[in-house]
Amino acid sequence: MTETKVRSISPESRGTTVIGRTLCHETSACLALIVIALGPPPPILAQTSQSAPTDGALLVTEARTANAALMRQYSWTSRTEMIDQGQVKDVRIEEVTYGSEGQLQRRVLNDQAMSLPFGFLRRRVAEHERQKVEEYLAGLRSLLEDYTLPRTGRVQDFMNAATASGPDAGGLFEMSGRNVVVPGDTLSIWVDPRTRQGGRSRYRPPSTATA
């Protein structure tokens, strides 16, 4: 198995960002970022301070489409844990499948927060907690989607504007672009040109947005 890590950082002001409705949806979207990291041919990455090729965006789009199609043939288990103030507030285990129309379907197998307590006040508190979990889950999925450039246009824009430099001490080449998700932001992707694997990325919010 190949393992790749992606790290993104967004401004707190975007804390209400919505994350896609389904994890798998953003999963396939996230893959785009990986493909971006792994897809561009090494000669391009070896260049310094030059624009990436427009062909890269096409490669990304094709790879994402193929992976999305393959993903629909699978079902899997998803375990979601929410930790609030150091305490586990909710553990949700779901079976995830694709429906006949290609939509994600989630069936909860075990949810510690499913049963609400008796008593009006306690119940209201529990309902509030549950709503908070749902909001953060939605935010998580949207965040993933935003950071993985779900639209071809964004991929194209990033690759057109990206500059490449490196290698760094670890042999990785870096591609960086600005105004990727929000104006003034920066997206950097590190790629190992030898293996074209093990890429990582970091999203930096606009400096003006960080309070």
Added chain:
Amino acid sequence: MSLTATFKTLPSGLNHVAYAEVTVPTRQISIQVQNFDYDRNN
């Protein structure tokens, strides 16, 4: 807020998010998601 995601590739070539975590330090909240037991349906 920070987001970390770990991806894995199955022998079939499928890439998927194996682990994702979002943390909101200012609110001391984090959400961790693990995806596993991928099973091909056909």
